[in-house]
Amino acid sequence: MTMIERMPSRFFVGAEPGKPDVTPEPWFLDPREIGRALRARWALVLAPAVLLLVAAVAWLALVPPLYAAVTQILIDPRGIQVVKDGVTPSDQASDASLFLVDSQIRVLISDEVLRQVVTRFKLDQDPDFVRPASPLETLKSRLSSLIVTAGGPADDTLTALRTLRDRTTARRLERSFVVELAVSSEERRKSAELAQAIAETYLTTVSQAQAQVTRKAGEAVSSRLGELQDDLRQAEDKAQKFRAANNLVGTRGQLVSEQALTQLNQQLGAARARAGELRGRLAQIEAVANGRADLNSVTEIVQSTTVAQLRAQLAQIEAARADTLSNLGPRHPTLRTGELQVQTLRNDINAEIRRIAAATRNDYRSAQANEASLAATLESRKKEALSVDKSFVRLRELERQVEASRAVYEAFLVRARELQEQQRLDTSTSRVISPASLPERRLGPPIPAIFAAALAAGLGLGTALALLAVPAAGRIGSRRRFQQLAGLPVVAALPAKVPTRTRSKAGSESLRADTAYDVAVARLGSRLQRDFGATRPTVVLVTSADDRSGKSELARSLAASAALDGQRVLLVDADPEAMISRDLRSQAKRGAAEVLRTHSGLSDALVEGPTGVKILPYDDAALRLGTAAYTGAILTAASAFDTVFVDIGLIGTDIAAERLAQDQRFPALLLTASAARSGTARLRRALDALGRDPRVQLVMTDAEAEG
Missing domain, CATH: 3.40.50.300 (P-loop containing nucleotide triphosphate hydrolases)
Known part of the structure; x- marks a missing residue:
């Protein structure tokens, strides 16, 4: 018995004494359990892998490889500012520019561009783009013709166009106006040639479309010039006849009566200002003459030479009299003579002031008369102007119509000449910045990656089937x-x-x-x-x-x-x-x-x-x-x-x-079970x-x- 207890533990797999060996985790989380299940069902694990590898080999053998050539085109929505006013606006918001580039991508892969490439390379005769119908497709088409009304014969050009459209992709590179164009075919050189041809055809198509749009716009503008010229001539004739019929004569866009009325109004304003000024000066002079104001407060009296001389003499005499009074006393006979001289000079000054007042009064009366005359004349001219106003309003309306017709005609005339010149200009800056080159490898993942993916998918599927077979077996x-x-x-x-x-x-x-x-x-x-x-x-x-x-x-x-x-x-x-x-x-x-x-x-x-x-x-x-x-x-x-x-x-x-x-x-109760x-x-x-x-x-x- 001692010998048996010392035998290797691999002969007996059990829990340690006194320690339960129950693991609550699911069995499929145990790598050993997974290994046992996979070993027991190795054929089920390997079968999907073998099938997928065979399918990958068959796919590589039956499906011809495709090679994609890539070219890059810069689509600049701004263009060249050759003339001041182009047919299309050149300055646009960034979002609008991106939308324009996206729209040009649709033009790049449109049927109009691709059809020209199909015709140029004769793709309707290329088996790469027009494959002969297989027996299954032939049978399908015959069955369809029995059910529905049969259409016309198959169009090889349309078939080649559809194939080229399916094999052509274009996308705008992020944060740029660069468009990447990719074309795939079964030959490397053909892919590069088709990609380059599509890019060149697109640039030519855009340039021709721009010239055509400019030409149509120019023709539309030129067709309107004759009508606008006739409208301008009729408006001028109508305004001239109305002016002559109502005797409305003027210069520089203004009637003579209006000019005279303006001048009279200006003269009346000046006369009223002159009368007001003289009235104020007269009031000041009269205030000085009545003794209510100082002589120095009136400009005319201060500037008068006579008054200045008299005041100088008066000042000398008063100075001499003051000297005599201080030296000889108030009873000296000389003082009486000085008083008489002072009184005489003051009377002369007052007389001179009265003379100045009289002259100013005459000027004020003359200014009043002139003001009254001008006011009467202005009133009479106003009455005359009122009778002309209605005719003048109509004349102004006719003249505005003439100016509007002239402005439109001149604008159309200049625009027609500009559009004629723009037809000969190519303002597009779009160009091919990266010509198509021969592709290095076929489309899709590399062949080793295909086999590796098939093997991995097959093993994964087989593993899943083997693990699912464990509970399905019920053992x-x-x-x-x-x-x-x-x-x-x-x-x-x-x-x-x-x-x-x-x-x-x-x-x-x-x-x-x-x-x-x-x-x-x-x-x-x-x-x-x-x-x-x-x-x-x-x-x-x-x-x-x-x-x-x-x-x-x-x-x-x-x-x-x-x-x-x-x-x-x-x-x-x-x-x-x-x-x-x-x-x-x-x-x-x-x-x-x-x-x-x-x-x-x-x-x-x-x-x-x-x-x-x-x-x-x-x-x-x-x-x-x-x-x-x-x-x-x-x-x-x-x-x-x-x-x-x-x-x-x-x-x-x-x-x-x-x-x-x-x-x-x-x-004790032993409950046995067999794994198999x-x-x-x-x-x-x-x-x-x-x-x-x-x-x-x-x-x-x-x-x-x-x-």
Whole structure:
């Protein structure tokens, strides 16, 4: 036994003692589980990869390669400012310019441009663009002609045009006015030639369209010149006749009566200003003459030479008189003479002031008379002007019509001359900035990338199918799935059984403990003794949901292993298939049913097995007497043994097996399953029948078949 416990751990896969090994994660998150599933279904994994590789080879062989040549065109929406006023506006907002470039892209790949290229290169005769109809297409067209009215014969030019349109793409590069044009065909040189031809044809078409638009505009403007000239002549004649009929004569756009009225109004204003000025001067002079104002406050008196001389003499005499008064006294006779001289000078000054006032008064009266005369004349002229106003208003209206007709005529005349000259000018700045060159490689991904993608997609699809086939098969498949399905740890995962039997000295067959299966069974037996051997005897039930051969072989092997370890072992066959009993070469003295009826011991019903194992063969009559009596007899007989293994029927299909499994007097219950043979549905029914029983231990009987 010591030798067995030291065998490599690969012979026995189980949880550590006392530690449950139930992982809640799904099985498909475990790389080992995925590896097992893929290894078991390697053909399903490789089949889609092979099919996709074959499809890739067929596609590369049947579909001709296409080569795309690229050229770049600068489409400048501004153009050249050759003349001041062009046909189209040159300065536009940025958004409008981008819209214009996008519109030119539509022109670049339009049928008008592409049709010229088709005609130039005779693409309607090129098999690359006009392929002969396949038999399937011919049959389809014939069937369509039977259903609907048949149209005319196929147009090769239209077919080539459609093919060229499908193979031509154009896009504006980001944040620029540069358009990238790409054309694809089956030949490198043809792709480059077609791309260059489309770009050149587009530039020529745009230039011709611009000239045509200018020519149409010029013709439209020129056609209006004669009508505008006749309208101007009629307006001038009408205005001249009205002027002559109403005697409306004037110069520089103004009538003579209007000019005279304006002059009189200006003269009347000047006369009124003059009268007002003289009236103010007269009032000041009279104020000085009456003594209410100073002589120095009036300009005319201050500027008068006579008044200035008299005031100078008066100042001298007053100075001499003041000197005499201070020297000779107030009674001197000379003072009387000085007073007379002062009085005389003052009278002369007053007389001069009165003379100035009289002169100013005469000027003021003359200004008033002139003002009255001008006002009367202005009033009479106003009356005359009122009689001319109505005719003059009509004349002004006619003159405005003449000026408007003249302005329109002159503008059209200048514009017609400009458009005639613009027809000969090419104001477009669009040009090819990157000519088309021979493409280096075919369109689409490289061939190695195609094969790699096909291989990856095939392996991915195969892997998905293999993983989906695991739940579709309805088998347990692996220890991890067994644990997750049962919610319990798997205490042992046994390898496949490879029996090797030898004959002992006594002549009976014995089981050699030198295979992987035997070592694993020995370890399982040691674990059972460690977990359930606290009380003697240790009674272990062995059952399954559908693994009948695996459970019976496990019960037989556990019994043989315990016997080799020196234990007294009883092996009970309670399986209706009696897989243990059918291999016995001897028979018991009495049957189990007879023993139960006579209430005697089971010793007479036991048979000697290999390595000293005592075996109770299957007896259907004994089970029909009741599982309680049968169990009691087994437990009674178990007192003479160290370990008892009971091989019962399948849970879910055998009522007796379910009753034995639910009997709590059996301390241990081994539930076995086969990775390759056991189904998930039957295992769920067995677990539902057992319930959450802590005695249940899971054992997988063929761990090497995991997948």
